[in-house]
Every structure is written in C-alpha cells, then in structure tokens.
Amino acid sequence: MIKLTLKEKSALLVQALPYIQTYSGKTIVIKYGGNAMINEELKAAVISDIVLLTCVGIKVVLVHGGGPEISDMLTKIGKQSKFINGLRYTDEQDIDIVQMVLCGKINKDLVAKIQNAGGKAVGICGLDGGLLKAKKLLENGVDYGFVGDITHVNTEIIANITDKANIPVIATIAGGKNGEVYNINADTAASKIASALKAERLLTLTDVVGVLKNPNDESSLIKQINISEVPNLIKEGVISGGMKPKVDCCVEAIRQGVKSAVIVDGRVPHSILIEMFSDEGSGTMIV
Numbered sequence: 001m002i003k004l005t006l007k008e009k010s011a012l013l014v015q016a017l018p019y020i021q022t023y024s025g026k027t028i029v030i031k032y033g034g035n036a037m038i039n040e041e042l043k044a045a046v047i048s049d050i051v052l053l054t055c056v057g058i059k060v061v062l063v064h065g066g067g068p069e070i071s072d073m074l075t076k077i078g079k080q081s082k083f084i085n086g087l088r089y090t091d092e093q094d095i096d097i098v099q100m101v102l103c104g105k106i107n108k109d110l111v112a113k114i115q116n117a118g119g120k121a122v123g124i125c126g127l128d129g130g131l132l133k134a135k136k137l138l139e140n141g142v143d144y145g146f147v148g149d150i151t152h153v154n155t156e157i158i159a160n161i162t163d164k165a166n167i168p169v170i171a172t173i174a175g176g177k178n179g180e181v182y183n184i185n186a187d188t189a190a191s192k193i194a195s196a197l198k199a200e201r202l203l204t205l206t207d208v209v210g211v212l213k214n215p216n217d218e219s220s221l222i223k224q225i226n227i228s229e230v231p232n233l234i235k236e237g238v239i240s241g242g243m244k245p246k247v248d249c250c251v252e253a254i255r256q257g258v259k260s261a262v263i264v265d266g267r268v269p270h271s272i273l274i275e276m277f278s279d280e281g282s283g284t285m286i287v
Contacts (some may be wrong), residue, residue: 014194023276024057026200027162029258030272031190033205034111042269043113046205049272050167051119058276059162062121063170063193065186066106073097086245087137087144090183095146098183101170103127110169125171127182129157132192134174134182142181145229148174148182150189153196191249202253204246204274205266210284211247213238222230222283227251250286261286 014077030050037043053060065200067088071081074097082089090098126132134148161168172189174182187204191202194202211233213220225233230251233239239247243263250261264271264283 009238012278015279019277020056023053023200025059027059027061027197028053028276029061029063029190029194029197029199029202030169031063031065031186031202031204032266033067033186033231037064037066037106037266038068039267042266043115046266046272047110047113047119049270051114051117052273053276054119054165054167060167061158061162061170061193061197061199062167063172063190064102064110065184066102066277069106070098070101073101073276074235084137084142084144086242087147087185088183089144090146092146095181095183097127099173099181103173107169107171114167114169119167120165121167121169123169123171124157124161126174126189127181130154130175131157131170132172132174132184132189134176134184136176136180136182141254146182147179148180148184150174150184150192153193155196158193158197187246187249190254191261194258194261198257199253200236200259201276202250202258202261203272204250204261204263204267205271206246206263207267208243209265210263211239211243222284223281224287226287227254230286247286254286259287 016042032046050060050062074081099145100207107123111121124131129235131154132150134151136228137144137147137149158168164203172184172186174184176182190202209218211222211225212218230247234244253261262275262283262285271282
C-alpha cells in the first residue's frame with residue numbers, strides 16, 4: 001500500500017471538493033457486478049465508496065447483477081447455464097432460481113454490508129411496487145425464454161427511498177402485464193433506470209480497464225468517447241465482444257438524458273471515488 005504524506009492527503013481532499021459540490025444532491029446510478037462483486041476486498045471497497053458518496057449528499061442508486069452466483073446455483077441443481085448473444089437463456093425453472101438468488105441472497109447481503117458500513121439501504125426488486133415493468137425480449141426472432149425488455153420504471157419508489165438518504169439496492173427482476181416474472185440484464189436495467197431518473201451519471205463497474213484501442217495494451221485506454229464516435233469504433237473493431245452491449249447501454253442512457261456514463265474498472269479498489277472525485281478519473285467516459 002502506498003503511504004501518502006499529510007501534504008499529499010490534503011491535496012487529494014482539496015481536489016475532491018469541487019466534485020463533491022458539483023454532485024451533492026444529484027443522482028448517480030451504479031451498476032454493480034463482475035469481479036468486484038465476487039472478491040471480498042473489492043466488495044468492501046465498493047460498499048465504503050457508496051456509503052461515502054451518500055455522506056456527502058449524493059443520491060446513489062445501486063443496481064446489481066449476480067451472474068456467477070446464479071450459474072453456481074444452477075450447477076448445484078444439475079443444470080448448465082446457457083447464453084445467447086451474451087444474455088442468459090432463462091427457462092421456467094431458471095427464473096425461479098434467478099429470482100431466489102438475485103432478490104434473496106445477493107440483494108440482502110448487499111443491504112447488510114451497506115448498513116454494517118454505516119449506510120442506510122433498502123433492498124428491492126423490480127416486482128416491488130411495480131418498480132420495473134417489462135415485456136418478453138425478442139430480438140430478430142431470437143427467443144431468450146423469461147428474459148425481459150423494460151417498458152416502464154416507477155421512479156417514485158426510488159425517489160421515496162433516496163429522499164430519505166437511503167440507498168435503493170435494486171435486483172433486476174421485472175414483472176409482465178399478465179403476472180410473468182422476467183430476468184433483466186443488469187447493464188440494461190441500470191441504463192433504463194438512470195434514463196428514467198435523468199441521473200447525473202451512470203457508472204458501470206466491469207472487469208476491464210475500459211475501452212482500449214489495443215485490447216492487449218491497457219495503456220491504450222480511451223478516456224473519453226463522444227456517442228457520435230461509437231459507430232466508427234464498432235466498425236473498426238475497437239468496441240467489440242462483451243464491451244459492445246455495455247457501450248450500447250451507456251449510449252442509450254445519454255440519449256435519454258443522462259449527463260455522462262462511465263465504464264469503470266471494478267478490479268481497482270475505490271475506483272468509484274477515483275472516478276467521481278479526481279481530475280484523472282477512472283475508465284472510459286461516454287458523453
């Protein structure tokens with residue numbers, strides 16, 4: 001661990017001040033998943049960052065996934081996870097497991113950790129109070145099973161929680177118009193929620209540094225991308241694979257009124273604070 005002098009520590013605090021003033025009272029949506037959710041040390045750093053943000057007056061909305069835990073539970077009951085175009089195919093038995101793992105174990109574990117760190121959290125899923133409404137996702141005739149496309153976000157429920165300085169911890173399950181339960185991709189859910197809230201910023205924690213010009217060279221990080229540049233970067237193959245849907249979600253959020261979206265390396269301890277409160281930032285910002 002790098003030890004800072006008192007002068008260096010004070011300089012960091014002074015640098016953070018204008019950012020704190022800018023974001024105080026604003027809404028930030030954080031999509032939480034990947035390695036930062038599995039590694040206990042990184043999980044503790046994420047939780048402490050979120051609590052600190054709320055302590056300086058920022059309204060944090062935490063949207064979480066739980067892919068590895070869902071896959072583990074399906075394995076335990078003898079089922080193999082199936083993915084189509086990067087999305088988990090979810091059959092009638094799978095959706096029960098997804099709901100149990102996301103809305104139960106993971107959601108309540110995060111709530112407990114936030115509260116143990118001195119924060120106040122309320123764990124909810126898209127079914128609670130009709131928070132998330134969805135229809136069956138169909139793309140080019142592809143059937144993903146019980147995977148949904150969000151059609152409505154009840155922002156009043158979220159506002160009621162954040163206005164009392166609580167942190168909504170949202171599990172990405174949604175309800176259909178006829179009582180169906182749908183699994184929602186967490187990146188997509190975070191984008192839709194941020195858009196509905198007209199959030200100041202969407203932070204997506206992932207397992208890479210950000211968008212790289214050269215996928216084999218982390219020093220080739222692209223720190224900022226305008227949405228007008230995205231089609232060419234996709235055409236050139238710079239944005240490809242698992243990064244493409246994340247960028248697409250960020251672009252859609254910005255088009256719907258979110259001020260900026262950042263793909264942040266969740267493997268770096270306190271990457272949220274680095275992004276929010278430093279001149280250098282962390283990851284790739286899409287504006």
